[in-house]
Amino acid sequence: MPILEKISQPSQxxxxxxxxxxxxxxxxxxxxxxxxxxxxxxxxxxxxxxAKCKNSYVPARMFCPSCFVEMKETKPxxxxxxxxxxxxxxxxxxxxxxxxxxxxxxxxxxxEGGIIHKLDAKTSDVSFGMRVSPTLKNPxxxxxxxxxxxxxxxx
Numbered sequence: 001m002p003i004l005e006k007i008s009q010p011s012q013x014x015x016x017x018x019x020x021x022x023x024x025x026x027x028x029x030x031x032x033x034x035x036x037x038x039x040x041x042x043x044x045x046x047x048x049x050x051a052k053c054k055n056s057y058v059p060a061r062m063f064c065p066s067c068f069v070e071m072k073e074t075k076p077x078x079x080x081x082x083x084x085x086x087x088x089x090x091x092x093x094x095x096x097x098x099x100x101x102x103x104x105x106x107x108x109x110x111x112e113g114g115i116i117h118k119l120d121a122k123t124s125d126v127s128f129g130m131r132v133s134p135t136l137k138n139p140x141x142x143x144x145x146x147x148x149x150x151x152x153x154x155x
Contacts, residue, residue, distance in 0.1 A: 031062045034074060036144035043136045043148075044076040047111055056111045080155055081106035083130045084114060088123050102126055106152055120151035131155045 007013055028036055031048060038046040038060075048071040049056045050064035057065070060074050084107040092098035102119040104126070119126055120135060132152040142148040 029062060031060045031071075031074075035060045038076060039146075039148055040142045040144035042076065043134075043139070043142070044078075045108075045115070046074050047077050047108075049073045049075070058108060058111050058113045058115065077108060077111065079108050079110075080131050080133045081108050081115070081152065083119075083126060083128055083132060085128070086119070086126050104132065104152055106132055115146075115149075117146070117149055118151050120153045125154065 035046045046060040047056045047058045048060040050071050052067045052069045083104050085105040089101045102123045104119050105114050107114040133155050135150045137148050
């Protein structure tokens, strides 16, 4: 039955199982790529600052989400982060019980946005506002992905 024909009975609807081979490449964009390069080469996070509203954002982005102005000013983030929010996950990806992992939303003073990652400390030690810094892979192992961050640890 061609797709343009109208069916009058549910039993007339048919399907087949098959696959459509698609290839695609995801790009991080100009600002995302700059963020990744900074992480790979120096192990620091890159922020972008809006010239109009003066807000700064992590990860770096091309346009200000508040005033839609192109952001050309970027710089490495020098400040440590702090725990804005956290949760404890007790199950693995398949839903089976697993080792508890603490997942954080790490924010930075004076910067909008944040990074979500895991904590390298006991769950009982985490608290809101706790200062944290990233633990990174060795420089020769980094690829520029967020997986270059092994975890965040208390400082």
